[in-house]
Amino acid sequence: MNTASHKTIKNILLESKEYFKIAISVDCVILGFENGELKVLLIKSDLEEFKDEWSLLGDLVRPDEDLNTASYRILKSRTGLEDVFLEQVYTFGDLNRHPAGRVITTAYYSLININDHQLKLAHNQIHWHPVNELKSMAFDHKLILDTCMKQLRERVMEHPIVFNLLPEKFSLRELQSIYEAILGIKLDRRNFRKKFFLMDWLVDVDELEEDVPHRPGKLYRFNKEKFQN
Amino acid sequence: MNTASHKTIKNILLESKEYFKIAISVDCVILGFENGELKVLLIKSDLEEFKDEWSLLGDLVRPDEDLNTASYRILKSRTGLEDVFLEQVYTFGDLNRHPAGRVITTAYYSLININDHQLKLAHNQIHWHPVNELKSMAFDHKLILDTCMKQLRERVMEHPIVFNLLPEKFSLRELQSIYEAILGIKLDRRNFRKKFFLMDWLVDVDELEEDVPHRPGKLYRFNKEKFQN
DNA sequence: CCAAAAGTGTTCAGGTTACACCCATGA
DNA sequence: TCATGGGTGTAACCTGAACACTTTTGG
Incomplete structure (x- = not known):
């Protein structure tokens, strides 16, 4: 017998309380072009577990911002740039991808003109790293980078996006x-x-x-x- | 002066407590082929807000399962099928996409042979709906469906996946x-x-x-x- | 005058499209 | 015998790949 009672919003919230134990982040593969090679903007990991490993730029998503907003926030805070090309690629949700707990991350890649971005190398550990020279990275970030590069290779064949890497x-x-x-x-x-x-x-x-x-x-x-x- | 102290796992957990207020779900666009048309497996929404609207099959992700596992679980529980084609498409994270609160959802699409799946129509409100006849759906599910269909159209041009819709x-x-x-x-x-x-x-x-x-x-x-x- | 890269057309091969007639089966 | 779809080949077209010489500038 089907006595399906419609759930109210309150019911949903109560029932799902258990599930609010997963954090969600975004990670940005910020790409630039310099001296004939592609470079990605990286930071030294601030986790003990990955000391001296390179990490993508990312952050947890705030409860009051949507995914795209979060990735734009990261991009702007790190590069100072607005109105840039940014595209979602894939969401990585393996159980143990983050040593601090359950963190699901959505990866974006961005194409920027490297010269528009005045990097303050002295003030932080961020730098442009040649994509092809990266062997290993913190977390599953090498996998994320590879996935973004694969999507980029497909996209450039069909869409006029590489212009974002160039000056006017x-x-x-x-x-x-x-x-x-x-x-x-x-x-x-x-x-x-x-x-x-x-x-x-x-x-x-x-x-x-x-x-x-x-x-x-x-x-x-x-x-x-x-x-x- | 850069006195960067490496964060410990414990620090991360403490600092991010605020962020564990977002739930994450997966939604499956389960596609079959029957009578010359594509059909998608839908259920009547169990939310008051979307009474009489069709909804994709989805569920919240459990803290102890990864994203792919969650979508396989949904697929199996609804169709009884295992070892089926399932591919992640996109993650939808708009602030107000779910009336019950902040829920980010990752969309998957699946291709199954409709005849392998014995649907118990009498027991639930699940049914196969022609994809082309859907005008509106619950939540942002129409957008999710359209996004999956777009990706499907791209994929079938390059990869041998349509065989999943056919018998041996x-x-x-x-x-x-x-x-x-x-x-x-x-x-x-x-x-x-x-x-x-x-x-x-x-x-x-x-x-x-x-x-x-x-x-x-x-x-x-x-x-x-x-x-x- | 030398080095370096700009600018410029043609040919060939392979893949895609368009298209029409006879055949096997069930009703 | 009729209706329905099965099975088959060829020609035109388009796209992508290969390929070499002359020109312009700075040093």
Whole structure:
């Protein structure tokens, strides 16, 4: 016999009291591009268990902020940047992923122009670390980083997001070297140019590179008008 | 001056006490294929606020189980099925998504063969609902469903997952109609066959359909040997 | 004048699309 | 015999990959 009584909000709260023993955090894989390689913003772990290990930037989610707000908060507090590209990737919920207790974390990755961000290296233990040189990290952060990199590689093939790593104006060489760094492959210069002009993602700003020890290339900007629908 | 003292586990627990006020749940988009259309397993909401609205199958995550375990538990308790395809999609953390309080939910989607699952319709309010006929749902579940469907459409283009919706042996017509239902487009029969045989995803089991009111088609099974590396 | 990178087209191979007729079965 | 879907091949098109020489600038 089905005598299903509808639960009230109060009932739900009472019944689920036991479950409010899990903390939730967000971790940000903040990526930049410098000297031809991808770098990720890391901090020395402040846990004894992971002393001297690198950790992603993250924090517990506050009860009065949603997940995206939390990741933006972390990003802004660490880089000073607003209006940046940020995308959720995956949620990691293994039982023992955090030595302090049950902490489920949602991973985001962000692409920023490394030069917009004035890092105060002297004041903290945050630094830009080449992604490819990381062997191990605190917690399950290596897994989180790898997962974000995998998603990034998929996304850049379909969506115009790498421009977030570049200044307003950039050369085709810079653009290409970012793709090469992300995908880990060499690309053909002629095919690369052809493809981008066909896709109509670029706008010629009619300026040239300066202070380069070779023939200066033309500068372009991202054709954002094409994508703001 | 940086006098960074490493935090102990105990410190972390004490400092974060305030944060254990968020509950975490998982919601499962359980999909099946029947009569030429995709269906999702739903239940009438047991909340007053959403009386008569359809809800995904979900539950709070227990402190002693990880996220994947929680979604498998829900799937098994509702369908009786084990060893099924289940994939995490996205985590929804808006402040007011649940009227009972702060509940962050991680969405999973699952693909099952609808005939393997003996539904006890009389005993509960669970039923299979055509995905395309759903206009609104309880909570933010319509958004969750749409997000899962979007990911499903991307995944089926690259990965051999639709076989989870089919019985062991199936005809090419059944396989094609699943792709058409998921992608929402008509496909060319000749090109579809050509492509699948080229990809080597199918094994001819040397049997024919039975009880069809037309020329019976050959039956195939998924070439799982090819993918179990 | 040398080094370094910019700029520029064509060819080939492989994959995707479009398309129509005969066949086997059950009613 | 009719209705229904099964089974089959070819040509046009498009996309991606491979590939080399001349030009411009700074040193």
